[in-house]
Amino acid sequence: MSWLEYTAFIGTVLALASPLGTYLTCVCERRRTFLDPLLRPIESTLYRLLGVQVGQEMSAVTYAVCFVAFGAGCAVLLFLILMLQRALPGGPSDVYLTTPMTVDLAANTAVSFTTTTTWQAYAGENTLRYLSQVTGLVAQNFLAGAAGLAVGFAFIRGIARQTAATIGNFWVDLVRSLLWVLLPLSLVGSLLLVWQGVPLNLSPYTLAHTLEGRTQLIAQGPVAALEFIKNLGTNGGGFFNANGAHPYANPTPLTNFIGMLAICALPAALMITLGQLTQRLRAGWLLLSVMVVLFVGGLAVCDHAERATPPRLADLHLVGGNMEGKEVRFGIGESTLTTVVTSNTSTGSYNAQHDSYRPLGVLVPLTFLLLGEVVFGGLGTGVYSMAMMALVAAFLGALMIGRTPEYLGKKVTVAETRWIALYVLTGPMVVLVLTAFAVLTHAGRAAVGLNPGPRGFTEIVFAYASCVANNGLALSGLDANNVFYNTTTIVAMLAGRYGLAVLALLAAGFFAGQRRVVPSAGTLPIDTPTFGLLLLGTILLTAAVSFLPALAMGPIVELLQR
Amino acid sequence: MRLAQQLRPAILSVLVLSLVTGGLFPLVLFAIGGILFPDQAGGSLTLLHGTVVGSRLIGQDFTGPEWFQPRPSAAGNGYDGTASGATNLAPDNPRLKEGAAGFAGARALAAQYRRRNGLAADAPIPIDAVTRSGSGLDPDISPANAFLQVARVAEVRKLEEDAVRRLVAQHVVQPQLGLLGDPRVSVLELNLALVRLQQQPTVGLPAAR
Numbered sequence: 001m002s003w004l005e006y007t008a009f010i011g012t013v014l015a016l017a018s019p020l021g022t023y024l025t026c027v028c029e030r031r032r033t034f035l036d037p038l039l040r041p042i043e044s045t046l047y048r049l050l051g052v053q054v055g056q057e058m059s060a061v062t063y064a065v066c067f068v069a070f071g072a073g074c075a076v077l078l079f080l081i082l083m084l085q086r087a088l089p090g091g092p093s094d095v096y097l098t099t100p101m102t103v104d105l106a107a108n109t110a111v112s113f114t115t116t117t118t119w120q121a122y123a124g125e126n127t128l129r130y131l132s133q134v135t136g137l138v139a140q141n142f143l144a145g146a147a148g149l150a151v152g153f154a155f156i157r158g159i160a161r162q163t164a165a166t167i168g169n170f171w172v173d174l175v176r177s178l179l180w181v182l183l184p185l186s187l188v189g190s191l192l193l194v195w196q197g198v199p200l201n202l203s204p205y206t207l208a209h210t211l212e213g214r215t216q217l218i219a220q221g222p223v224a225a226l227e228f229i230k231n232l233g234t235n236g237g238g239f240f241n242a243n244g245a246h247p248y249a250n251p252t253p254l255t256n257f258i259g260m261l262a263i264c265a266l267p268a269a270l271m272i273t274l275g276q277l278t279q280r281l282r283a284g285w286l287l288l289s290v291m292v293v294l295f296v297g298g299l300a301v302c303d304h305a306e307r308a309t310p311p312r313l314a315d316l317h318l319v320g321g322n323m324e325g326k327e328v329r330f331g332i333g334e335s336t337l338t339t340v341v342t343s344n345t346s347t348g349s350y351n352a353q354h355d356s357y358r359p360l361g362v363l364v365p366l367t368f369l370l371l372g373e374v375v376f377g378g379l380g381t382g383v384y385s386m387a388m389m390a391l392v393a394a395f396l397g398a399l400m401i402g403r404t405p406e407y408l409g410k411k412v413t414v415a416e417t418r419w420i421a422l423y424v425l426t427g428p429m430v431v432l433v434l435t436a437f438a439v440l441t442h443a444g445r446a447a448v449g450l451n452p453g454p455r456g457f458t459e460i461v462f463a464y465a466s467c468v469a470n471n472g473l474a475l476s477g478l479d480a481n482n483v484f485y486n487t488t489t490i491v492a493m494l495a496g497r498y499g500l501a502v503l504a505l506l507a508a509g510f511f512a513g514q515r516r517v518v519p520s521a522g523t524l525p526i527d528t529p530t531f532g533l534l535l536l537g538t539i540l541l542t543a544a545v546s547f548l549p550a551l552a553m554g555p556i557v558e559l560l561q562r
Numbered sequence: 563m564r565l566a567q568q569l570r571p572a573i574l575s576v577l578v579l580s581l582v583t584g585g586l587f588p589l590v591l592f593a594i595g596g597i598l599f600p601d602q603a604g605g606s607l608t609l610l611h612g613t614v615v616g617s618r619l620i621g622q623d624f625t626g627p628e629w630f631q632p633r634p635s636a637a638g639n640g641y642d643g644t645a646s647g648a649t650n651l652a653p654d655n656p657r658l659k660e661g662a663a664g665f666a667g668a669r670a671l672a673a674q675y676r677r678r679n680g681l682a683a684d685a686p687i688p689i690d691a692v693t694r695s696g697s698g699l700d701p702d703i704s705p706a707n708a709f710l711q712v713a714r715v716a717e718v719r720k721l722e723e724d725a726v727r728r729l730v731a732q733h734v735v736q737p738q739l740g741l742l743g744d745p746r747v748s749v750l751e752l753n754l755a756l757v758r759l760q761q762q763p764t765v766g767l768p769a770a771r
Contacts, residue, residue: 004741049578051570066568073576096644125644139584143576171571178579183587187594194595197619200603205644208607208616211753212629216622218643220605224595225588242637242646245696247619248605253743309689310653316672319706320689324658325648327695328633328702331744352696353648356658455652477650558654 002333021272057166060509066170079110081136088131099127104486113140115497118237121481125219145233146177152380158508160277189228197251200224231262236348244351267382282527305360325353343368346378348472355475363555369465384504393538409516419507428546443484450477458554467492621701637698702746
């Protein structure tokens with residue numbers, strides 16, 4: 001039954017890719033769109049206000065500096081809001097805010113939300129004021145998402161342009177991403193969520209008198225303001241502790257489907273934008289196809305693992321799949337679909353608790369995190385996540401046939417290779433070093449208590465993999481709100497966001513300076529199934545070489561234990 | 563382009579764009595959403611005789627035999643609407659099956675479910691009846707779970723079993739648009755329907771205020 005839904009989902013993403021990709025091309029290149037009459041005046045007002053010179057383009061270095069400076073500014077602002085939130089008016093009242101906003105938790109949350117990670121070491125309903133959720137978190141969901149999209153645009157321009165010294169203006173890309181993409185889509189999407197039942201109020205927590213004569217206190221809030229943009233901006237942090245599993249955050253299978261579409265549609269469409277602007281449309285579709293192949297593979301494995309009754313419970317005569325940590329309205333189908341979508345896209349807005357997934361069910365999202373968010377990927381950041389791997393594949397392919405490596409009409413020379421190699425190594429290095437550090441220290445091990453053995457180790461790897469991928473998914477058995485994890489995950493999030501984006505931008509700067517090469521008989525074709533297979537192998541082997549030992553000690557040994 | 567020139571946009575963009583996205587956007591959303599969907603925006607609260615008895619979306623606990631009962635819950639001490647959460651127990655963690663002090667495992671939950679509903683010790687039961695949901699606030703149970711509780715509810719309430727079974731069947735929500743999600747039954751809606759079916763205030767019902 002679920003395969004009907006899976007097919008409908010992938011079909012919709014692919015059907016939207018071309019029209020949305022064309023629209024994003026217009027946004028990127030400042031071409032006319034149907035929203036221009038409304039938005040152009042707002043756009044120019046904003047530029048005047050901010051002091052942005054529209055015509056002034058930036059080198060890759062300047063672009064990267066602006067991107068980092070903007071992120072730093074946002075993080076400082078969010079940190080201040082969180083530290084001062086007790087002074088903010090409105091609900092929920094202080095008695096419910098039982099988790100103290102310590103300096104390390106505020107810093108962790110500030111970095112987490114400004115890097116689109118939205119790793120949450122706290123529970124929303126007993127930590128945050130409504131106003132901190134709205135002015136702090138909602139704003140950063142927009143801004144971090146838009147900044148990511150801006151970098152994606154700049155990266156595409158770098159490859160598309162010829163003998164250019166610049167790759168665009170960060171402030172212009174940022175403002176246009178907000179005005180033309182995130183704000184209008186979020187307005188419509190958020191209203192759809194309210195229609196389906198997501199609350200949008202500033203009321204005190206509701207006291208209900210149940211039919212049985214008892215009472216139930218129900219957390220409220222401006223939930224709908226956050227729940228759509230968290231997906232569209234590929235952020236993922238929820239209003240409540242249970243995130244997308246909470247019936248107020250995600251009340252119906254339809255809201256879940258809309259959320260999953262909001263996550264995947266734009267990153268998928270950006271592959272078409274990449275193809276259009278580099279005049280290699282087929283190469284864009286090929287990248288998208290490779291993504292779909294990986295997506296379907298992961299979905300098949302995860303669905304298979306979760307649909308079976310957990311073997312340990314076999315003698316209890318239970319009927320149905322692994323429903324521990326899952327909601328009835330989503331069942332196994334929408335739960336595993338959401339697992340595969342959110343683990344792939346830097347989003348992490350889960351609707352089921354992954355620590356209660358079976359070993360194979362955990363292996364799938366963990367693998368996707370470690371692959372570096374290449375399947376659709378984060379908004380904007382997914383462009384270079386996949387393109388960088390394609391560059392590696394083109395490099396390897398060209399070496400095999402003894403040609404100069406080329407991709408999308410650009411030569412991959414020593415200068416670019418240096419940044420690409422550093423890019424590929426950053427993720428594994430940070431994940432593995434931090435995991436080793438955590439396992440070797442008492443503070444790192446002390447957080448593992450609920451689930452002992454290999455699952456405990458998996459929880460640690462998963463945490464750092466998630467933070468480097470700027471994803472935010474967690475195996476929540478790990479007790480992460482403490483100084484050790486709050487600080488070490490900050491390192492991982494910063495490396496995954498700024499480390500990777502800066503390297504990608506620098507590579508894009510070098511590509512922009514090149515002239516586009518005309519394909520010849522000796523060029524390795526980059527839009528054939530053969531190249532697709534090469535790319536698939538490159539993605540899987542690169543991750544396997546780095547992470548197989550760590551995976552073997554975690555989910556794989558757990559799988560073999562039985 | 564000089565870097566120093568970027569200082570002003572860097573500082574102002576953080577402030578101005580935060581204001582637009584964290585101030586203006588929510589205000590517009592509140593204005594439109596509040597007018598179009600006031601009930602949903604307020605939390606989909608359900609009233610009976612003027613009293614809020616819960617939210618249609620948020621699961622709540624029912625323990626008496628005269629009620630359809632929800633899944634076990636890990637939110638606070640069970641269905642705590644201010645502490646959503648799950649057990650986070652791995653499937654191979656012995657605690658999940660055997661339980662621990664103050665925590666009923668799947669084995670105990672299954673035995674209790676069979677005892678309450680008069681089922682044989684090896685009668686197959688739907689897994690949602692003995693597992694805790696992701697939020698701890700799951701409002702739904704599977705149709706199979708609801709149908710297994712029909713005999714008990716009918717007996718305690720002195721109703722025709724067929725009438726109660728029909729009521730459950732009417733409350734089965736099919737996958738949205740025919741393909742999204744799994745069939746489900748909302749426990750609160752079903753219990754409210756029971757109350758309406760009997761057309762009289764049930765024992766323990768709070769007085770209207």
